[in-house]
Amino acid sequence: MNKDSAIGVFDSGVGGLTTVKELAELLPNENIIYLGDTARVPYGTRSRATIAEYARQDIAFLQEHDVKMILVACGTISSAMMYEPIFDGVSVSHSGVVKPTAIAAYKATKNNRIGVLGTSATVKSKSFENAIKAIDSDVEVTAKACPMFVPLVENGYTSRDCLPTKLIAEEYLEIMKKNEVDTLILGCTHFPHLSEIIGDIMGEGVTLISSGAELAKFALFELSRLDLFSSRHEIGTRELYCTDSVELFTENAATFLGKDNMAIINKCTLKI
Secondary structure (H helix, E strand, C coil): CCCCCCEEEEECCCCCHHHHHHHHHHCCCCCEEEEECCCCCCCCCCCHHHHHHHHHHHHHHHHCCCCCEEEECCHHHHHHCCCCCCCCCCCCEEECCHHHHHHHHHHHCCCCEEEEEECHHHHHHCHHHHHHHHHCCCCEEEEEECCCHHHHHHCCCCCCCCHHHHHHHHHHHHHHHHCCCCEEEECCCCHHHHHHHHHHHHCCCCEEEEHHHHHHHHHHHHHHHCCCCCCCCCCCCEEEEECCCHHHHHHHHHHHHCHHHCCEEEECCCCC
16 A cells, blocks of 8 residues: 555535644645535435445545545544445545544543534434443433534534524533533534534533544554555645535635645535
8 A cells, every 4th residue: 555645534514624634733744635525415414324325425536536544524424334334345444433532532531421412313323322332331421413513514603702603502502511511522523613612601621522633643543553654754735625616615624724724625526
């Protein structure tokens, strides 16, 4: 396998740019190819079979670009991976967000009460809950579906003082405060873009765990284990693809990545 091949990352929309930003900081010499399937976002309201089929198409696209690793920067798809053979026939190293994030949350909790925020499909699958319980069955897990968060992020309603988002977040987080969770998993890579709002509501005593950041840490560990670090000494390239409006995607990417991390952005078409 070519050490200088890119790391492939995909998500249903812009949320996975959380992982891209973390990767760029942890592994600055690596090339990164990102696919955001913005034409079909959100995935979280789809059936498991549909999610799996979309994921296979996303994976096939990245494989066309000769990647050495594929990261599923999407809680919904990562949850579906537990039940669907999404990576059958894929030889490169790959991971979703569920297991790395569950481990990080377990290490962070002090009162053994962990909350999970996710899409409807993620929460219904109980993927994070099962992963945490596999580590320690005594941990109390509170999960809450937050279907409005993804469209809010995709349309830029992310600022700390955004009243509509704050009101929706307060309703979603009520159960987390009631159950006194001290660690809260942001189980969709869109959700860290709302971390200021969520953090303000939950208070300083609650640790937020970004699934996108934990996936990037996994990539660092895995590349080291497999001896696949790039041999280049210069900063790697960041090539971003979306399946719908380049203009909207570019605007959101600039907000989430910062202008210094901006990259080549192209529109692609997936077989539907």
